[in-house]
Amino acid sequence: MIAPQPLAVTVNGSPVRRFVEPRLSLADFLRGDLGLTGTHLGCESGACGACIVNLDGQPVHACLMLAVQVDGMRVDTIEGLSDAGVLADLQAAFHARNALQCGFCSPGILVVAHDCLASWDASGTVPSREAIRDALSGNYCRCTGYEAIVDAIESTARARRNRGVAA
């Protein structure tokens, strides 16, 4: 008999306590136990990037992490980041540039882009399209919206720079 294990984690700012089976992935925990279905599951092997969430502020694949492993840590999903408003300009740019088609890849891409924009903002640079593509190299878009996605991220970086976010 494998006993469920206690788990205490902060998800989107709220403390959560549960007992979970060791084999339960963080992605399945978020979706199944907490109903946070914005974290998508494509490949469950680290290849597609649809499941990326922030763990203690850094992007990781929720399919390659056990729920029990994140005990004591902080997880922020697309729902939490959206509600906090930190993605609002990026989301508006995705909408304006037609970077959302079926939307399956969008949560993972937004989490990754948000992380990169933070470091680009901090350094005061507008990333090259090459750098944006490199940052997204672990995210598949089955609708192949890549040009539009790169456009949206580039325009957000430029707009933030013009507004002086870095300053």
Next chain:
Amino acid sequence: MKARAFDYRRVASVAEALDAYAACSGEARYLAGGQSLLPALNLRLDAPDLLIDIGRIEALRGIAIDGESLRIGALTRHAETLASPLIGAHAPILTQAAAYMAHPAIRNLGTMGGSLSLADPASELPACMRALGATLEITGPDGVRAVAADDFFRDLYETALVPGELLTAVRVPLAAPGSRMHFSEIARRRGDYAMVGLAANLVLADGIVTSARFGFCSVGPTPMRAPATEAMLTGRPLDPDAIAAARAALAEDLSPDDDDSLSGAARMHLARVLLGRVLATLGDGRVEAVAA
């Protein structure tokens, strides 16, 4: 797919990890970054009874100069390797190689110890360790032992680790004066495993190569040295003639097999192309000496 059920235990020390392994009556696996183990579990390529989570063992962290070597803890994440000024200063091929490893989110969790223990011949870090002449520090029930990278990688996914032993750290000798290093690879897509990769570590004195060590990825069952090529370069200036001779000598060192993705001949061709590129980069003054 989902992983088969397993038990899980988080440990806080190396001793506790070894004990947990010894106490397991079925199959146990250590869990570090999980970036190779969890895909294997999810695909049901592996189905152990117990995972021993070593991810929070403080003693396995840290990057520091210790005597004549740079000591890198087994839990050093690829993202930390990429960002570490100490690694950048003393072992720049590790920094360069980390940029080729997978994607940013995977680099945030994957560890040096996990990559070396797995010993995938396509991965970048094992090849770098052979080029650097690194020593791997292994801890088991009987204490700590040191194994040279040249002796660590035994065969496909097979290392000198005895089941239950932990890789605790890597020691990279501080670069000799005149060392020049470069890592490069040829891959189909950014972040994919290399079709061929090369870590090169040369020492030049007054323009003459006094030592050459290469570690190739994806051209054999282990990360491969190239002894004939290394000997061919040693004792001569790194000029176009020497580079041509080295490229010719590579045939004595490598004979990659055909596989589903590439013929052995194509892989050999790419290895030669890459060797030429890396040596040209090192020879034309673009790469500064690691230690003056």
